Amino acid sequence: MTLVTETAVKALLETPTTTRVRPRYEGSNICTWIGFKHVNYLVEEAVLDHFRQAGLPARALYEEHGLGLDIVSLDSRILHAFHMDDIADAEVTPWTKDDDSTIGFKVTIQFERNGEIHKAVTSKVRVSLRIDTYLEAAGEVPAGLARFAVAVLGDDLERESAAVAPAEEEILASLTAGANAYGWKWNIPYPYCHFTERLQMSGYLRLMEEGKDRFVADRGISIKTLLDDRRWIPVVPRSDIRILDEALMEEDLYTVYTVEEVFKDFTYTSRMDFYVLRDGKLVKTATGRIVHGYAVIENRRDWSLVNFDQRVIDAISAKAPQA
Template sequence: MTSAVIETVAAPDRATTETTLRPRFEGTNICTWIGFKHVNYLVEEAVLDWLRQNGWPSRRLFEEAGVGVDLVGITTRILHALHIDDEVRFAVTVAVGDSGLTAKVAGKVDRDGHEVKAVTSTVTVQLRAEDRHGDGVDDVPAFLRPAVVARLEPTVPVPPNVPADALGDTLVTGRGGVSTAVDPRLRSGDRPAVVWSWRIPYFYCHHTVRMQMSGFLRQMEEVVDLFLEERGASIRTLLDEQNWIPVVPSSTIELTGEALMEEELVTVFEVVHDFKGVTYTSSMTCYVERDGELVPVAVGEITHGYAVIDDRRDWSLVDFDERLLTAVRG
């Protein structure tokens, strides 16, 4: 669905806001560089601060207006690597449309005395009526009312449900299982893929029971790790043997439904294509198992390249070797 700006709604006090943020220490996985998940966390916080600066932070919307803030789409390009202790200056411009709030986000950082654009992102936000903790929506301000939904609504095409027997023995309870034997009904092609199922923990959720966008970002990060391990190119192996690390120039996740605490989450991760042995793009489709069917709740794509660590400050991109080409091409 394409968002059309609704001109009749009263404009917010600040259609564009600015906020300065620093990456969290947790995101410095390799040397001092910040991984894609924590870059997206910064984007999320910048969007939440747009609401805060316009007088309606997420807490007030939940407690007083009876709606939960849900990021249902996030597409991010990383143009320059971020480091721990960077001060990233974000500008967030929001339009209200028929599919929710659409935020255009740009983050800039200083490099060698010059300001460079490091991150760009488009984020879709919906305000989900909280029927679990009250009688319904109360006083949502006029400029946010078009974003209110009874249930999270997809803004992209939704994959079809799949019979749960497509998982074979992969669907298990608890921490779950991983398999490279992916049923054709769960695939879009014949490139390398894995399927992973596990139980959604409470700490991936917000507004009491719904899995939130940060949970899906963590899911995307971990399924990449599992995929590379299953394909004989684990991150630790390439780091130890070649000083290589994966780098992410772009990622996108769109929610197509609601995933709930303690449901079995099934994630299919599949290579879509590789570009001249320099990058590869993979798709992620997440399902929950309900009444004998796999119901899609999120779709996404992520692009990876590889870099060699030059020193404690710098890295440089490399072409894939035979091991990586075999892993992503089969």
Template structure:
């Protein structure tokens, strides 16, 4: 039978007030999508704490590492650095599920009234640390949490065979010239790079965590537009346009480990009415000569103009931007 803390975790909603990280205010005072998702993650972690199951203690005492495996966030209004965001976490885990599920709503004050800013869906697991060298003792899994404990995240089947690998990169190093990338990008409207996973991107000693993938998703956008001749700095200097995210989603499919080479592919999927475009993020490692996909995600972007730090409006794509998104050359080029 579930213990009292587990019953609370699975059945009772919590609300916490949090402020965004100042690091995330890279659009005037507006918080970027990555740090919006960080707030969602923090609120779920606080939900565990208030339920009597702090995630730190779960690892220290039970050898269970809290991992978000899925996050899907829709941004309805911008968060800014001075916001005191009210964040409700509602448990929605179904009977028989192997992942913990939550709905998260972020509300902020606008013009003296509450306004829904973000809605998110989150799934999480408790990853068992089997390493007896660093976990010298483990208490039993708290009653009722057993279904959500896993020996490994995901379990993707190996995919296509790939060419022989070259020399490994140094930690944190990257390249966009690689035979495996050539195979992944063939025939696609995409940009990709190889990235050696460094220590700052991992947690529980060795695996890439959700926040690391969110950082890669943000970097993928920057690398893509730079490679297509419309870098973020260039459009800011020439038109004061800045990318704006309305929706992001990431799913972990397998574990990617410290100092593995990660292949990151950013593919343009659709363009809507010259106002929004969706892209897909896919990440792979190579094991035993075959691709293993570790994560997939999607992101919806617009372009906006921000004035006075927080006053934003969307703009329609011009021909130059559309050509870049479609990988078309300029007329006469």
């Protein structure tokens, strides 16, 4: 008997849920603070548990109906820092309009600290149900979920026309030409993928984090450099990412990190674009933005935001340092 009942779909699309979440130990890289990637993992876990509570868990959707649950859009604001061992409550509120072709949610995560309740994260999430084509067909998509099912991720969007690619050795130069940008080529390994073949949202989050790391190292202000020089750490108040098409296991992914705006001397916004070379064309598979600032480590427990100095402004603005 199908698990996709009218009651289950109604609960998925209409009934809010709350789940208890805790950041993973891996996400505590500097002192005991949790980085933006793992904060977004908490959002992902809350959405997955919403599907479970509705009676439509990701495993059963795939095994019984051949539908892969893919988070295709994630737009998150971090309002308070998470620490190692924090326990938080994540409320997932369905946010799907009648004409939507993706399943939408608003996620709010809050925790208690020193007797006060803090709203730590707000996020908007969109989910597609990818029809599995790697194995034999699982049968007709259940009617209640049919409008959210896609043959290829991004089918719900009007895609840009793929550009004819230059010679492979010229691709990165062409993608970064005339821009305050850094790019690299990377072969997609299986640990970044799911449902046997495609890069998943958590993989893109890992690449967004790596993009920052690569960019500042290229500009002479690597993470460790500023840690050692002045105990500065990067902080991310906001990030968003949207999957536009599929990137497949063992394809070469071209990633471009472009600084779009430096806001006074406090934050800067970078765009990240992801491409694969397919049939002689550059196919954009995802795009997103990430906002960065810096904080100074005051002690093992506390940090505070700081303004950029001229060295940092020059580095992120692609200006040569003053002699």
